Amino acid sequence: MPSSADLHIHTFFSDSTSSPQEVVGEALVAGLSCIAITDHDIVQGVAPAIEAALPHALEVVPGIEFSSEFENCDIHILGYFIDCQRGPLLEKIDLFLDARMERMKQMIMNLKGVGIDNIEFEEVCALTQSRAVGRAHLATLLLQKGWVPNMKSAFEKYLGHGCPGYAPKYKQTPFEAIELIRSSGGVAVMAHPMLTQKDELIPRFTAAGLKGLEVYYPNCMATVTQFYERIAQKNGLIATGGSDAHGKAKSYTYVGKKTVPIEVVEHLRRARAADQGTWL
Numbered sequence: 158m159p160s161s162a163d164l165h166i167h168t169f170f171s172d173s174t175s176s177p178q179e180v181v182g183e184a185l186v187a188g189l190s191c192i193a194i195t196d197h198d199i200v201q202g203v204a205p206a207i208e209a210a211l212p213h214a215l216e217v218v219p220g221i222e223f224s225s226e227f228e229n230c231d232i233h234i235l236g237y238f239i240d241c242q243r244g245p246l247l248e249k250i251d252l253f254l255d256a257r258m259e260r261m262k263q264m265i266m267n268l269k270g271v272g273i274d275n276i277e278f279e280e281v282c283a284l285t286q287s288r289a290v291g292r293a294h295l296a297t298l299l300l301q302k303g304w305v306p307n308m309k310s311a312f313e314k315y316l317g318h319g320c321p322g323y324a325p326k327y328k329q330t331p332f333e334a335i336e337l338i339r340s341s342g343g344v345a346v347m348a349h350p351m352l353t354q355k356d357e358l359i360p361r362f363t364a365a366g367l368k369g370l371e372v373y374y375p376n377c378m379a380t381v382t383q384f385y386e387r388i389a390q391k392n393g394l395i396a397t398g399g400s401d402a403h404g405k406a407k408s409y410t411y412v413g414k415k416t417v418p419i420e421v422v423e424h425l426r427r428a429r430a431a432d433q434g435t436w437l
Contacts, residue, residue, distance in 0.1 A: 160419035162191035164218065165235065165348070165371065165399025166412055168202035169286045171222075172293040174404030176286075177206035180412060183402075185213055187413030191422050193218040193237055193399065198253040199289045200241040218422065221246075222348060223253075223334040224326060230355050232347070234334040235371065235397075238429045239343035246341035254288040256327035261290045263324040264316070268295075271321045273304055292316045293406060331358075332365045344368045344429040346397050351381050356388060363392045368428045373398025373417055375410040395424045 166180055167173035175183070177194065180202075184192045192210075194203045194217060203219045210217045221236045239246060262278055276298050284294040296311035305311040315322040331347075338345040346369035347353075347362060359370065372385040373396070389396040398421075400414040401407070 160190035161188075161416040162193070162216075162218075162419055162422050163187075163189055163399045163402070163413050163416050164191075164193040164220070164237070164397050164421070165195050165222075165374075165401045165415075166192055167196050167222075167401070167403045168194060168206070169404070170199055170202040171196035171285065171287070171289040172291050172403060172406060174406050175402070175412075177202045178209045179404070180402070181206055181209040181213070181215065181217070183412035184210075184215055189215065189413055189416065190419050191216040191218060192412070193220040193235075195220040195222045195235055195399075197222050197224065197289055197291060198257065199250060199287055200239070200246070201287050203241050216422070218425075221338075221343075223329065223337070225329045225331040225334045226326070227331050227358065228355070230353065232331045232353050232355065232358075233349065234331055234338065234367075235346040235348045235369075236334075236338035236341070236343040237346065237369075237425050239338060239341045244341045245337060249337055253327060253329075257290050258288055260324050260326055261295065264292070264295055264322050267324060268315065268322045271315075273299070273315075273322075275302055293403075295322070297406070331362055335362065335366045339366050339432060342429070342433065344425050344432065346371055346395070346425075349374050349401065350385055350388070351377055359388060359392055359394075363394060366432070367394065368432070369395035369397045369425065371398055372396040373415050375400055375415045395421065395428060397421055397425070 168177045194206045207217045223234045299305045299311040335345040370389040398417040400410045402412045
């Protein structure tokens with residue numbers, strides 16, 4: 158069987174229900190040769206995944222997924238082969254996590270203002286193994302406490318933009334995210350552009366140092382995938398992909414559901430090496 162990689166996986170250090178060890182186990186069952194741990198704004202899950210994979214022929218790429226905002230649009234930037242031990246990344250992560258905690262407190266206060274008074278900050282924090290609390294954790298509690306029938310409804314009724322529970326996140330532009338990834342020894346890739354739907358910005362991101370585009374994403378029609386293959390080729394970007402697995406938190410996907418050939422990992426590695434002379 159050809160070697161393959163899943164380059165978009167989360168752990169319970171952000172908003173997944175799976176531990177790094179469980180992710181590694183699922184990757185081995187799926188027959189993968191490589192995975193990337195790409196938690197939101199945190200790298201705490203990388204080291205335990207690498208340790209769990211050591212006895213096996215499984216490569217773990219150190220990664221991260223940064224939220225950013227531009228022109229009132231939420232844009233996610235993935236970073237691969239980042240240095241998790243030193244550099245500006247760790248200092249910035251602390252800032253992001255502090256901002257996440259404050260945002261969560263504000264969202265809970267907002268919900269109390271519309272009568273949802275049985276959700277406490279400590280309950281939200283208990284749903285993750287780190288300070289990377291987010292709307293998915295709050296949505297889980299809204300569901301568990303009977304305020305909504307499903308996770309989608311939690312976002313549509315309470316937690317989405319313009320909804321009563323929403324609070325703005327820490328403002329980082331995609332350009333800042335790309336620069337942070339590069340200055341941390343990594344290579345930047347735009348996550349799930351088919352969800353972002355800001356294709357006109359891709360050339361600008363490319364000029365700022367973006368090296369890849371997440372073309373292969375779960376549950377996409379072939380025509381959508383082909384459309385983003387052409388955009389990646391036009392902009393000279395590496396076409397990457399992954400499952401965006403979140404354990405039981407996302408029922409539509411799982412580790413290994415969407416993969417790319419192992420050669421994609423080598424393309425990213427070479428792109429990183431070519432960029433290091435300027436940034437490291």
